[in-house]
Amino acid sequence: MFTESTRRILLGATILAGLAGTAGATTYMRGNDGNPETLDQHKTSTVAEANILRDLYEGLVVYDRAGHVIPGVATEWTISEDGTVYTFTLRDDAKWSNGDPVTAGDFVYSLRRIMTPETGAKYANILYPIKNAEAVNKGELPPEEMGVAALDDRTLEITLAAPTPYFLELLTHQTGLPVHPASVQAHGSDFVQPENMVSNGAYTLKSNTLNDRIVLAKNPEFHDAANVAIDEVHFLPFEDRATCVRGWEAGEVHSCSDLPAEDIERLRAEHGDAVHVVPYLGTYYYALNHEDEFLSDPDVRRALSMAIDREFLAEEIFQGTMAPAISFVPPGIGNYDGSPEVDYFSMSMLDREDMAAEILAAKGVTPETPHTLELMYNTSENHKNAATAIADMWSNLGVNVEFNVRDASAHYAHLRDRGDFDVARAGWIGDYSDPQNFLFMVESDNDGFNYARYDNPDYDALMDRAAVTTDLAERAALLNQAEAIFMRDLPFIPLLYYTSRSLVSPNLSGWEDNIQNVHPTRFLSLSE
Secondary structure (H helix, E strand, C coil), rough: CCCCCHHHHHHHHHHHHHHHHCCCCCEEEECCCCCCCCCCCCCCCCHHHHHHHHHCCCEEEEEEECCCCCEECEEEECCCCCCCCCEEEEECCCCCCCECCCHHHHHHHHHHHHCCHHHCCCCCHHHEEEEEEHHHHHHCCCCHHHCEEEEEEEEEEEEEEECCCHHHHCCCCCHHHHCCCHHHHHHHHHCCCCCCCCCCCCCEEEECCCCEEEEEECCCCCHHHHHCCCCCCEEEECCCCCHHHHHHHCCCEEEEEECCHHHHHHHHHHHHHHHEEEEEEEEEEEECCCCCCCCHHHHHHHHHHCCCHHHHHHHHHCCCCCCCCCCCCCCCCCCCCCCCHHHHHHHHHHHHHHHHHHHHHCCCCCCCCEEEEEEEEEHHHHHHHHHHHHHHHHCCCCCCEEEECCCCHHHHHHHHHHCCCEEEEEEEECCCCCCCCHHHCCCCCCCCHHHCCCHHHHHHHHCCCCCCCCHHHHHHHHHEEEEEHHHCCEEEEEEEEEEEEEEECCCCEECCCCCCCCCCCHCEEECC
């Protein structure tokens, strides 16, 4: 692990080496949210991983610089009248980085691989709309029964269990990216190592050094390589957002993927348009362990939620770069008429605090007879400041808080692996603009993301009904009922709606703000 001063020297030296190398060569020093837990697209789940995988691989469809879905490996597609059969035509110049052609069979192999139980894909359920995918993932059917077929090398057919209005956007997620079958078969889980990885995107994996950087090099076999302006990308993990800012101000980093909220006002004053604060499809929340004796009480969970001053968090802790959350599904999402109202959000903060204190006093919890909870969060000054503020708010109720801090990869691995906890910070950024992508997280069989261990058959039944309902208005009403149960039972306490916050060098062109906060390197360019 490098010291701060050593890291800055290395960053500066790498930029100089990159810019002074081959004439016209460019090296993009790209701040990223943290270390990826994996570069296996079938085991991935975080934004930090998505940023890297989006450069390494190309799916059937991709996001452009504005966050719009455009053709990727597929040049065109047709959809059957009943909305269940998608037929994709693949481009004839799509190649893997070793020169192999990208075929429809590669996508069949990849989609079957993510659903094979032995793969251990935590986010396999994102692709459950594909016919028989869920049954395959649960070991009830063989992978060959999935609704995916190569009609020939350039024609892929995907059959869905029911019409899915967001299916194309769903395919932009990293779990829909293809793997190179021969590499996976030859190297197993080690196919992600730089010496083994064969990718089909604008870049290849050159090196991966934990806690230092991941280096990608331009892929000459990429079908649009002639229009890829940046030769090399260094993804630099910055869980300490202030460190990235200092690197950016020193000219050692071209962009930061997140910013410390307390520094936003200064950054705007000093750097103007280089600061990008943009609405983002995501929710910042605390997960509550429903298997904990104290937190299993719905009245306790409700009191904890009531006592949190979200306006204070948004304005004072996050300096106006977040919005108070009064639902789990963020506003502005597609295929939805809006979230159900929660009664206590119409009350004054003082009245809410008083009512929360009364609820816990009836349970025997007061400042004189306190109860202690452990609050777990991943390393970040923003998360620390928010946790400290919430601990202060809860102390007025008689709830004492002890902190447990881990780096991002260890934090989320602990949650996904069902490690013990009381309260845990987390955030969810929508993979596609549909309420299902938020509400599915706490279905009882969602082992990967149901951190709360929430189990409500009525909730599951509503989600199951919504999944097979083709009328969009009826489907929205079912999802609204499910969210009402969510907000009553509180597996997660919604705290804030996200914005994306980036710091972008004036020398970096092609960066276009969008609600998905996607900025593929292939669409960017650098000038001196």
